Amino acid sequence: MYGTFREHLAGQLAEIESAGLTKHERGISGPQGARIRADGAELLNFCANNYLGLADDPRIVAAARHALDTWGYGLASVRFICGTQDQHRALEQRLAGFLGTDDSILFSSCFDANGGVFETLFGADDAIVSDALNHASLIDGIRLSKAARFRYRNRDMADLEDQLRAARDGGARHVVIVTDGVFSMDGYLAPLREICDLADRYSALVLVDDSHAVGFMGEHGRGTPELLGVADRVDILTGTFGKALGGASGGYVAAHQEIVDLLRQRARPYLFSNTLAPTIVAGTLTALDLVEGSGDLRARLTENAALFRRLMTEAGFDLLPGEHPIVPVMFGDAVLAARTAAAMGERGVYVTAFSFPVVPRGEARIRVQLSAAHTPVQVRACVDAFVASRDAVAAG
Numbered sequence: 206m207y208g209t210f211r212e213h214l215a216g217q218l219a220e221i222e223s224a225g226l227t228k229h230e231r232g233i234s235g236p237q238g239a240r241i242r243a244d245g246a247e248l249l250n251f252c253a254n255n256y257l258g259l260a261d262d263p264r265i266v267a268a269a270r271h272a273l274d275t276w277g278y279g280l281a282s283v284r285f286i287c288g289t290q291d292q293h294r295a296l297e298q299r300l301a302g303f304l305g306t307d308d309s310i311l312f313s314s315c316f317d318a319n320g321g322v323f324e325t326l327f328g329a330d331d332a333i334v335s336d337a338l339n340h341a342s343l344i345d346g347i348r349l350s351k352a353a354r355f356r357y358r359n360r361d362m363a364d365l366e367d368q369l370r371a372a373r374d375g376g377a378r379h380v381v382i383v384t385d386g387v388f389s390m391d392g393y394l395a396p397l398r399e400i401c402d403l404a405d406r407y408s409a410l411v412l413v414d415d416s417h418a419v420g421f422m423g424e425h426g427r428g429t430p431e432l433l434g435v436a437d438r439v440d441i442l443t444g445t446f447g448k449a450l451g452g453a454s455g456g457y458v459a460a461h462q463e464i465v466d467l468l469r470q471r472a473r474p475y476l477f478s479n480t481l482a483p484t485i486v487a488g489t490l491t492a493l494d495l496v497e498g499s500g501d502l503r504a505r506l507t508e509n510a511a512l513f514r515r516l517m518t519e520a521g522f523d524l525l526p527g528e529h530p531i532v533p534v535m536f537g538d539a540v541l542a543a544r545t546a547a548a549m550g551e552r553g554v555y556v557t558a559f560s561f562p563v564v565p566r567g568e569a570r571i572r573v574q575l576s577a578a579h580t581p582v583q584v585r586a587c588v589d590a591f592v593a594s595r596d597a598v599a600a601g
Contacts, residue, residue: 225539226560236261237452239578241555248555251573251587253452256421256530257502258578259495260452265488272487280480285469288480296486299493300457304419304427305436307462310469311481315416315445315456319346321472322412322443322458327352332377334368334409336360336384336395343383343414353377359388362399369407380407381441386415386429387422390564390572392531394418394429401438412441416456417531420449421503421577426496440464446485451492455481506530506577509584513575516588522595530575534591535568541598542569548594554587 221227234242237260241250259265272292282288293311301309312318319342327333331352335343338359347354353375355368365382372380382404384395397413404411415428419442423431428444430436441464446455458468468475495502510530517524523535536542539560546558549571560569573587 225543226562231555239576239580239583243555246550246553248550248553249579249583249586249590250555251575251579252555252557253574253576254417254448255452255576255578256449256506256574257496258576259449259492259502262451262492262495264495265451265491268491269484269488272483276483276487278484279482282480283476283478284480285476290480290483290486292483292486292490293480296490297457299490301459303493303497304442304459306442306459308465309457309459310465310472310475311486312456312458312472312474313478313481314447314454315414315443316342316345317474317478318443318456318458319343319414320349321346321468321474322441323347323350323352324473325468325471326464327379327381329353330378332372332375332380334365334372334380334382336388338388338390339383339385340389340414340416343385347383360393360396362396362403365400366403366407369403369409373407380409381412382409383412384414385417386413386419387417387529387531389417389531390559390570391525391533392527392529393525394433394527394529397429397433397435397439401435404438410440411438412443413439414443416443416445416448417529419444420492420496421506422529424500426500426503446489446492450496451485451488453485453488455485455489502577506575509575509577509579509581512581513573513584513588516585517591520588520592522591525570532573532575533570534573535570537567537569539569542571544598545591545594546571548597549590552590552593554590556587 231243237253237255239250241248276290280288297309297311323346327350329351333347333352334355335347336359337356355372357365357368382400386395401411419428420426422428430439441460443458513532525533542558546556549556556571558571
């Protein structure tokens with residue numbers, strides 16, 4: 206019975222391989238960090254979401270280790286049965302206080318948070334207006350809702366207004382605007398002030414997935430709403446602990462009390478998934494301590510990103526503009542980007558090339574991600590490797 210299906214799958218895999226789009230996973234020996242050992246080689250790592258360098262922070266590791274002795278390995282249950290520890294509620298309340306919301310609710314990932322929020326909150330009488338470049342988790346979550354769907358061009362406020370007008374003209378009961386805070390392939394920030402202004406004009410809610418900003422953007426690291434001065438105007442925040450906040454796993458929704466309360470009653474990924482592991486909870490609480498206690502890491506990250514952008518621009522590379530530590534280095538041609546990334550690896554720098562369908566055709570790139578764990582010497586070494594690799598690929 207599997208024979209014909211096997212042939213079907215093998216054909217798809219062959220097509221992916223022939224198009225040069227096969228994703229290869231490199232084995233890392235040891236912890237995540239600015240320098241890693243991958244496939245037996247020592248490499249500078251410039252492609253992780255480890256923005257604050259906390260993934261191997263000894264204080265977080267110690268907190269997680271202590272949690273094993275105090276709270277055990279796992280809860281073997283969902284929250285409402287017998288899977289809630291005191292520290293789970295402590296993290297939810299701490300996170301809400303940090304983000305300035307009434308409450309928050311934990312999920313096993315931000316993908317699950319986005320997978321649970323739309324079906325629970327918005328029904329057939331409602332409308333969801335979503336940015337065209339939103340993360341896959343938002344797109345998949347929206348698909349689970351029976352609400353009418355509208356999509357606007359990336360960061361295009363005129364098109365957003367057109368879609369809001371269409372939603373209202375269609376008689377929508379409730380309307381929600383959905384956007385990433387930072388678009389991860391480009392490093393662009395959502396224009397949240399303008400989005401909130403339109404939300405006020407059309408009586409819409411605003412939901413922001415701030416996964417690529419929480420912990421390091423804004424004066425206190427509270428993300429794009431803080432950075433752009435609209436923290437009190439965003440109704441629903443989703444995000445992850447798997448990037449700046451320790452780099453492990455877990456996600457959340459932070460929002461008004463009634464929203465969180467209803468999610469706790471009806472969100473399927475919450476009700477039917479095991480509780481977040483005790484070590485993750487304890488480590489994340491410590492990560493929040495570190496984020497709140499000092500701006501040094503955020504300042505270092507900003508300096509590293511600015512240094513990289515300046516040096517790469519001086520070296521003649523085409524960068525997408527921005528202020529985020531995601532810095533796309535544009536090549537256009539997918540083969541050229543892939544060969545350059547491979548040449549970088551030969552020179553001791555780990556980066557990843559992205560091409561269609563992850564990004565639009567003709568916009569192949571190497572997405573560089575800076576970390577507070579990088580030193581200025583390492584940033585300069587990355588730029589030197591780009592220059593040498595560009596020359597080597599050009600020479601054939």
